[in-house]
Amino acid sequence: MTSNALDSPATTDPKETEKRQPLYEASTQFRNWRFSPEGLAQIREKLNEAAVAVIRNTFEVDQPGSSANVAFLNANEEVVLVRLYVTKISQLCAMFRFPEEVEATAISYLKRFYLKNTVMDWHPKNVMLTALFLATKTTNNPISLETYTSHIPKTAPSDVLDLEFLVAQSLNFEFTIWHAHRALWGIWLDLQSLPDMTSNLEPSIYDAALNHIRASRLTDAELIYSPSQIALTAFSVAAPELASKWAQSKLTPDGTQSQLSPDTIPPVLGLIKGMVLKEGHVPDVESVREIDRRLRICKNPEKIVGSKAYLAKQAEDERKVEEKRSKKIFEMQKGQTDPFGDEIQTKNLVDYDDDDDDD
Amino acid sequence: MDAVEKANAARQQQWIKDRKVGEGTYAVVYQGREATTGRKVAVKKIKVGQFKDGLDMSAIREVKYLRELKHQNVIELLDVFSSKTNLNLVLEFLDSDLEVIIKDRTLVFLPADIKSWMAMTFRGLEFCHRNWILHRDLKPNNLLIASDGQLKIADFGLARDFADPGYKMTCQVITRWYRPPELLFGCRYYSTAVDIWSVGCIFAELMLRIPYLPGESDMDQLKTIFRALGTPTEDDWPGHAKLPDYVPVGQFPKPPLRDLFTAASADTLNLLSKCLVYEPRKRITAKDALSHAYFFALPYPSHPSKLPKCSTVMNKPLDEIDANVEVASDPGAKATSKSLKRKLASPTEAKARSIARRLDFSKAPPSSP
CATH class of the missing domain: 1.10.510.10 (Transferase(Phosphotransferase) domain 1)
Known part of the structure; x- marks a missing residue:
């Protein structure tokens, strides 16, 4: 999907909404997955704090005092670790020769996942595999799970499937992603049909812009800016004059109709450019290794198969299931011994159909 | 419990399944309601556990597109939640x-x-x-x-x-x-x-x-x-x-x-x-x-x-596939409904079913809306 409306979302005038709503603004991406830089930082801080509190508590229950010397990860370190795994998605996609859309979608899924979860619960090396597999399906490029895992060392089908619901839930089952590279394609097509196009549209310009977009995938840009804003930034870095020519062509003659104006575009482009220059590269391997080493100590013991806390949680879960089941059996037997029902039930009996334990 | 799991459980609580209205190989459809408002809904439970490739394509397509589309003449997807190995789509109820x-x-x-x-x-x-x-x-x-x-x-x-x-x-x-x-x-x-x-x-x-x-x-x-x-x-x-x-x-x-x-x-x-x-x-x-x-x-x-309306309210499954279509690419595409058809083929049968239900003492009398 291409979105070339450079409309910034700030306010909606009631008169404006009477006009046909731009498609992008009806999307779940626009409605639920856009943040301010501060908002994003806050979400991650809170998530990190809550996770640390829970894990610290689990440590203490296991052995009082044991959490005192643990160096938990902070929110920034989590982001850096996730960023490393964004680059791993690209490597896997290159190996599988997946289309660009699969890669970009999986990367968006991974980033969105960690706005709801912490790396201390779910390591990105696992989540990344599930996010990518899910992306092959949601973009209509499915491959069998067996083929998928057989090409990835030390990975079983269950490693991928076990997290699929968790990933889908974290994404709020919102699978559609609007990509900057599609918006870039739209700009490129538009340029070819501009009436006064004299300069040569070298494919190398498009390629250069696409590379900037790929770099932007390592940053938070897509969580803050619209695909068209990111695309125009990438294009203006590759070919500034063409970019401004395109932007000019989008302005209405009186300049009133949209929020698109020569005054508002450059600052936004500057911000995105700065962000991509600062973060749009593979993180330093040594520092990530250090983070990962600490993660081994501070990850949630309840999620480590075989650990004391894991077994305790499992036992608790099983007890709950057992309780539910025996309650159901009891209700059913009650129903059976009483075929004519002495008294009229005023409440629905347990719904036998509503069994979630699938056979 | 994780925050994400908690949110999912909270969603699940919001929707009550009242009765099964259709069953196929891959999905079961319930009539249900929203707990807080009593609004009638249809819950389509897709059994995912049996797919070796996880969430199947037709479920993914349905969720993906309905999540984005909101229009008076397109069915509304009200909510999605999972329960163990099932995916549940909460749809507006259409009779x-x-x-x-x-x-x-x-x-x-x-x-x-x-x-x-x-x-x-x-x-x-x-x-x-x-x-x-x-x-x-x-x-x-x-x-x-x-x-x-x-x-x-x-x-x-x-x-x-x-x-x-x-x-x-x-x-x-x-x-x-x-x-x-x-x-x-x-x-x-x-x-x-x-x-x-x-x-x-x-x-x-x-x-x-x-x-x-x-x-x-x-x-x-x-x-x-x-x-x-x-x-x-x-x-x-x-x-x-x-x-x-x-x-x-x-x-x-x-x-x-x-x-x-x-x-x-x-x-x-x-x-x-x-x-x-x-x-x-x-x-x-x-x-x-x-x-x-x-x-x-x-x-x-x-x-x-x-507009003309049916006199008999049918127990219509939401998702029925006609006998004359073969969907080659998605074996798991839909609730294949041979069983649905057999159960719910005609208005007379639907009527017979409701009579049978009236004789079923284990069921509650129709509760006031």
Whole structure:
């Protein structure tokens, strides 16, 4: 999907909404997955704090005092670790020769996942595999799970499937992603049909812009800016004059109709450019290794198969299931011994159909 | 419990399943309600546990597109949650569908009624196409009818998005009777025109009260189409003889539509013929159809609340597949409903079932709404 409306979302005038709503603004991406830089930082801080509190508590229950010397990860370190795994998605996609859309979608899924979860619960090396597999399906490029895992060392089908619901839930089952590279394609097509196009549209310009977009995938840009804003930034870095020519062509003659104006575009482009220059590269391997080493100590013991806390949680879960089941059996037997029902039930009996334990 | 799991559990609590209304191999449909408001809903529970590749494509498509589409004439997906190995889609509750209404011989359709259903179908479809989504399975049974008479396009299990031309797609879509000739000829590059053909077939069916082009096999389908509309010439449809699965199926003359649709107005036949143009690029678009003279001529479309309705409230499964379609690419595409059909085939059976239920002492008496 291409979105070339450079409309910034700030306010909606009631008169404006009477006009046909731009498609992008009806999307779940626009409605639920856009943040301010501060908002994003806050979400991650809170998530990190809550996770640390829970894990610290689990440590203490296991052995009082044991959490005192643990160096938990902070929110920034989590982001850096996730960023490393964004680059791993690209490597896997290159190996599988997946289309660009699969890669970009999986990367968006991974980033969105960690706005709801912490790396201390779910390591990105696992989540990344599930996010990518899910992306092959949601973009209509499915491959069998067996083929998928057989090409990835030390990975079983269950490693991928076990997290699929968790990933889908974290994404709020919102699978559609609007990509900057599609918006870039739209700009490129538009340029070819501009009436006064004299300069040569070298494919190398498009390629250069696409590379900037790929770099932007390592940053938070897509969580803050619209695909068209990111695309125009990438294009203006590759070919500034063409970019401004395109932007000019989008302005209405009186300049009133949209929020698109020569005054508002450059600052936004500057911000995105700065962000991509600062973060749009593979993180330093040594520092990530250090983070990962600490993660081994501070990850949630309840999620480590075989650990004391894991077994305790499992036992608790099983007890709950057992309780539910025996309650159901009891209700059913009650129903059976009483075929004519002495008294009229005023409440629905347990719904036998509503069994979630699938056979 | 993780925050995400907690949120999921909270969602699950919001929706109460009251009774099963249909069951297939891959999905069970319940009638239910929202806990806080009592609003009636349908819960479609998709059993995921048995798929070796995890969440299946048709469930993913349905969720993906319905999450984005909000329109009066498209079924609304209210919520999604998972329970163990099941995916649950909470959909607005719709008590009937166009197939049931067409088949109900006690109902009489006025031209204004047909116009109203067509307007709602085109509105919903125009919205899908505007959002770059092809439905690929339009048929009367996927056009659901709300209690206020509004028509809603449902079942997006075969839908897909389209953008760049030249992207190969499968031609094994759309239930046979509603499938356009280009797909029957194996065309792998197609667009919104495929849905328009289906709407044309539905339009004709509303007037005839029986399926317009009921082919018995893919090959017979082409013959049925050509018998009704004449064999296309190279002029009618340039290049069709070069399509991958092209086979000559005989020369049939083109009878005037008027011969079959004796009571239809000129505008009606004009719009119908524009939906059933052989050359896909010349077929009318949903957008243009909405401004066709047919919709502006007298009689004006009936108000949805005044449309004919079924006397018997059916236990309609939301998702039923006709016996005459084979969806090659998705074995798990739908609730295959041999069992549904057997259970819920006719209004009389539905009535019998409700009587049986009344004798079932274990069930609660109908609670006040």
